[in-house]
Amino acid sequence: MNIIVCVKQVVDTEAEKRLDPTSWRLDRTVPNILNPYDEYAVEEALKLKEQHGGQVTVLCMGPEGAADDVRKALAMGADDAVLISDAALAGSDVMGTAYALAEALKTMSYDLIIFGNRSTDGETGCVPAAVAELLGRPFLSTLSKMESDGTTLKVHRETDLGYVAYDCPLPAVVSVAKGINEPRYPTMKGILGAKKKPLEVKDVAALGLDISKIGLGGAKTKVLSARTAPPRTAGTKIEDDGSSAQKIADFLAAEKLL
Amino acid sequence: MTTTGIVFIVVLVVALAAFAYFLGQRVQYVLVGRPEYRFDHLPRRFGGFLYFVFGQRKLFKEWVGTIHFFIFWGFIVIAFGTLQIIAEGIRVGFKFPWAENFGFLLAKDVLSLLVVLGILVLVYLRYVVRKTRLEPSAEAGIILGLIFFLIISEFLYSGFTYAPEPTSAQRGAFLATAISTGVEGISAGGREVARNILWWIHVLLLLAFLVYIPVSKHLHLIMCPVNEFLRSLKPRGGQIETLYLENEEVEEFGVSKIQGFTSKQLLDLYACAECGRCQDHCPASQSGKALSPKTLMTKLRAHLDERGPALRAAAKALKTGAGVQEDDDTPSLIGDVMSEDEIWACTTCYSCQEQCPVQNEHVNKIIAMRRHLVMDLGEFPQEAMLAARNVEKNGNPWGVGQQTRADWAKDLEVAVAGQGELGEYLFWVGCAGSVDDRSIKVSRAIVQVLRHAGVTFSILGTAEKCCGDPMRRIGNEYLFQMLARENVENLNGLGVTKIVTNCPHCLNTLKHEYPAFGGNYQVIHYTELFAQLLTEGRLKPAVGTTGHRADGAVKTTLPQRVAYHDSCYLGRYQGQYEAPRKVLKALPGLEVLEAKRNRSKSFCCGAGGGRMWMEEEAGHRVNEARVGQLLETSPQVIGVNCPYCLIMMEDGVKSVATGTEVKVLDVAEILAASLTGQEAATGGH
Numbered sequence A: 001m002n003i004i005v006c007v008k009q010v011v012d013t014e015a016e017k018r019l020d021p022t023s024w025r026l027d028r029t030v031p032n033i034l035n036p037y038d039e040y041a042v043e044e045a046l047k048l049k050e051q052h053g054g055q056v057t058v059l060c061m062g063p064e065g066a067a068d069d070v071r072k073a074l075a076m077g078a079d080d081a082v083l084i085s086d087a088a089l090a091g092s093d094v095m096g097t098a099y100a101l102a103e104a105l106k107t108m109s110y111d112l113i114i115f116g117n118r119s120t121d122g123e124t125g126c127v128p129a130a131v132a133e134l135l136g137r138p139f140l141s142t143l144s145k146m147e148s149d150g151t152t153l154k155v156h157r158e159t160d161l162g163y164v165a166y167d168c169p170l171p172a173v174v175s176v177a178k179g180i181n182e183p184r185y186p187t188m189k190g191i192l193g194a195k196k197k198p199l200e201v202k203d204v205a206a207l208g209l210d211i212s213k214i215g216l217g218g219a220k221t222k223v224l225s226a227r228t229a230p231p232r233t234a235g236t237k238i239e240d241d242g243s244s245a246q247k248i249a250d251f252l253a254a255e256k257l258l
Numbered sequence B: 001m002t003t004t005g006i007v008f009i010v011v012l013v014v015a016l017a018a019f020a021y022f023l024g025q026r027v028q029y030v031l032v033g034r035p036e037y038r039f040d041h042l043p044r045r046f047g048g049f050l051y052f053v054f055g056q057r058k059l060f061k062e063w064v065g066t067i068h069f070f071i072f073w074g075f076i077v078i079a080f081g082t083l084q085i086i087a088e089g090i091r092v093g094f095k096f097p098w099a100e101n102f103g104f105l106l107a108k109d110v111l112s113l114l115v116v117l118g119i120l121v122l123v124y125l126r127y128v129v130r131k132t133r134l135e136p137s138a139e140a141g142i143i144l145g146l147i148f149f150l151i152i153s154e155f156l157y158s159g160f161t162y163a164p165e166p167t168s169a170q171r172g173a174f175l176a177t178a179i180s181t182g183v184e185g186i187s188a189g190g191r192e193v194a195r196n197i198l199w200w201i202h203v204l205l206l207l208a209f210l211v212y213i214p215v216s217k218h219l220h221l222i223m224c225p226v227n228e229f230l231r232s233l234k235p236r237g238g239q240i241e242t243l244y245l246e247n248e249e250v251e252e253f254g255v256s257k258i259q260g261f262t263s264k265q266l267l268d269l270y271a272c273a274e275c276g277r278c279q280d281h282c283p284a285s286q287s288g289k290a291l292s293p294k295t296l297m298t299k300l301r302a303h304l305d306e307r308g309p310a311l312r313a314a315a316k317a318l319k320t321g322a323g324v325q326e327d328d329d330t331p332s333l334i335g336d337v338m339s340e341d342e343i344w345a346c347t348t349c350y351s352c353q354e355q356c357p358v359q360n361e362h363v364n365k366i367i368a369m370r371r372h373l374v375m376d377l378g379e380f381p382q383e384a385m386l387a388a389r390n391v392e393k394n395g396n397p398w399g400v401g402q403q404t405r406a407d408w409a410k411d412l413e414v415a416v417a418g419q420g421e422l423g424e425y426l427f428w429v430g431c432a433g434s435v436d437d438r439s440i441k442v443s444r445a446i447v448q449v450l451r452h453a454g455v456t457f458s459i460l461g462t463a464e465k466c467c468g469d470p471m472r473r474i475g476n477e478y479l480f481q482m483l484a485r486e487n488v489e490n491l492n493g494l495g496v497t498k499i500v501t502n503c504p505h506c507l508n509t510l511k512h513e514y515p516a517f518g519g520n521y522q523v524i525h526y527t528e529l530f531a532q533l534l535t536e537g538r539l540k541p542a543v544g545t546t547g548h549r550a551d552g553a554v555k556t557t558l559p560q561r562v563a564y565h566d567s568c569y570l571g572r573y574q575g576q577y578e579a580p581r582k583v584l585k586a587l588p589g590l591e592v593l594e595a596k597r598n599r600s601k602s603f604c605c606g607a608g609g610g611r612m613w614m615e616e617e618a619g620h621r622v623n624e625a626r627v628g629q630l631l632e633t634s635p636q637v638i639g640v641n642c643p644y645c646l647i648m649m650e651d652g653v654k655s656v657a658t659g660t661e662v663k664v665l666d667v668a669e670i671l672a673a674s675l676t677g678q679e680a681a682t683g684g685h
């Protein structure tokens, strides 16, 4: 079973996020990490590989520095990696990103493509669906459970009310929810081995990408402005002097929550 | 030569052969381990050997040690008597020079008597009082019985020999003399028969003891002195082996099988006397966790005894080229011999090693097994894994953004090294002091005191990262080394030479572990610096115990009864017990209270060794136990010097001392309050 995991390098979740006031692009000079959701995707792929054999390939679009985080996925146990990196890709939106990823995927063989549910910086959660559409593959998102016999996939898709179980033929595209598994911690063998695993860097020319569909110029969306969310104000503290139940009820009523 | 002599020599040869065989076996098992070089500083090693073995230095930490002292020296003196007994059995009338020496005989009987009494006390402790650390094992019974009857048979033999009329020199052996008077009435022939029988009893007991040594815990008689000689001479904080992690040939970075330990580590197993002191002081054992440092030794020893022959054969085959495979059926230690619960329960408090009379090294064995779990298998407690990920991403185990690391000092305008003046000291704030709300108050108090004394300093700000202490101790050597290299590079780049730390863990790491990475600094803990500043008169805590409130009322601003808690990493690791006490005692009206377990016997708060980030489910909580011990002194304040202790003690007070006014304050906070006349940070109402 050959699996491709798409991973994104994101700005550290704890880092203060800053937007460039003219392009409204995210300042990525702060510490970067592997998108935490994508660690679940990698883990899920490795578990399937342990059962069915095959290859796990990591695919990432990002700056050259993203190679460090791609290596983390390799240290966890993925076999090889492709990094799509080109200055022309900077500023791509969902459609641009999905186009580039899909074009790369078309040149690779796979039974399953696993995404994280969303990134922790861009957070649109739309890339996986867009890629599936471009590839013309079935797509299931927000999975909380995944099993496969090698030809079909049995999954639980999380909803607000619980989960819906699906069966799906392979090849397919999926995205996994946080907590679907406990991502493994890379061993020393994994870390040392990752340095030697193949990591191929491909640019726009190598993939024959249409420049008009990528980068800031090719973006179908345009960010006009952005502002910082107001800091959270201190909550209301209700000390229990015997009347707290009434006070809480009054508060909820005032907020039209009751 | 008498017939007895001939028979004896045959028996002796057999006994010696058995002794040599069993001992040789154990020595070979020890050599199955990886080599470890411990033959540097020979004069120092030899000096320490004499001091610890003949002075029995480490035994006196407890009163029972006195008994061991007498048994040890008693044995040596008695041995000379026994030599004489054996000699005269082989050649009638043979006399060593000391045989008829009044002084020697007197000393022999006095010591023999003390040994007998000592043994009775030990039997009482082990079988009647049943001290929990001492199992009433058959082995211990056999040993105590052998020694007891060895001495009794000697008394009787000498008594029968001296009868009917002891010489004036023989009268030195007053007990034997007394016995000789008692048996005077027996006929000379009867006495001779009894004497012969007693001779054989004595000699056979002696040989039995000899053969029993290498197969029992009494192998410590031989291995302990060797262990003393090979003891670690490194500073306590610097004893963790720095692994070379770039080697891809290495199959395992941690220890998963018994042969993965070094020979010295295996020697420890045979040196253990099973006295149980380590267990008595272990916060894990004492709070109902699976781990006992004593059982660690005994279990590993039993396992080595069992696997030894196969491993030995495999090693031989490897050498001769007959077979290349290592002994692969040796099971993994983890799971089969040691449980993961045991391995993760250790706080690396070092109390086991501090108390161990034979210089055994427990902590590194535990860390080696943790390294296997973390670096070879990637299997460790989820919460510890989260802490590791936080350190990787944010440079601190709390997972607070690295960019906010210096926010605690924003309004204080503390110079940041590289941007402003470096100053005399670099103040190494540490993770807790930078990001934990409670510990930040301590960092601020330290700044206040340093400024008061006119000490110039700077901080690394957002360039400072976790020193790596918790990561190294959970076995994540890789992450530790990354942090160490990065920090050392930063410090060296800035030309830092003198560092003062907030946290004793940082102190230990920077001082003892960074030199291996090219970081050589003069590192001191803030309590040490404060004590020095007090001596120099640069700090005058005169604005004292009383002040005036806004409304004019007089009130006490400083606590008067402070129970001081020695942290493991300032105390046992650095041996620094005085400086913090000196600081506290310099404060007018402040009384330092001592818990029963204090100084080198202080009890861990429970957070060291990465335990800060692990759940504590089994047994009861270490921090609560410690708070309980400190509360026995009826303090107003529990004084600490370490951010981990601060967090753990506050938690403990909340759960065991609810409704009391007891506060937990850092020494720095108490001192800062005395300088400003304000109430100690959180001490106000």
Ligand SMILES: Cc1cc2nc3c(=O)[nH]c(=O)nc-3n(C[C@H](O)[C@H](O)[C@@H](O)COP(=O)(O)OP(=O)(O)OC[C@H]3O[C@@H](n4cnc5c(N)ncnc54)[C@H](O)[C@@H]3O)c2cc1C
Pocket: A006, A007, A008, A009, A019, A024, A025, A026, A035, A037, A038, A041, A059, A060, A061, A062, A091, A092, A093, A094, A095, A097, A101, A114, A115, A116, A117, A118, A119, A120, A121, A122, A123, A124, A125, A126, A127, A128, A221, A223, A226
């Ligand atoms: C302020 C701001 C506003 C924005 N507004 C829009 C907007 O309105 N419309 C728009 O189209 N874009 C917008 N973008 C751009 C967008 O956020 C990303 O740049 C775009 O790549 C979509 O990625 P995402 O982070 O939303 O990915 P998500 O769809 O949240 O990511 C889901 C999964 O897709 C995979 N994935 C995502 N990116 C990559 C990658 N580069 N390489 C490999 N796998 C990947 C990962 O598995 C990830 O877990 C905005 C950006 C900013 C900073």
Ligand code: SF4
Pocket: B278, B281, B282, B283, B284, B285, B291, B292, B293, B345, B346, B347, B348, B349, B350, B351, B352, B353, B362, B363
């Ligand atoms: S270091 Fe402390 S916690 Fe660990 S085994 Fe020794 S005494 Fe117990």
Ligand code: SF4
Pocket: B271, B272, B273, B274, B275, B276, B277, B278, B279, B293, B294, B297, B352, B355, B356, B357, B358, B359, B360
């Ligand atoms: S390890 Fe040391 S302290 Fe512990 S039982 Fe053995 S000899 Fe005693």
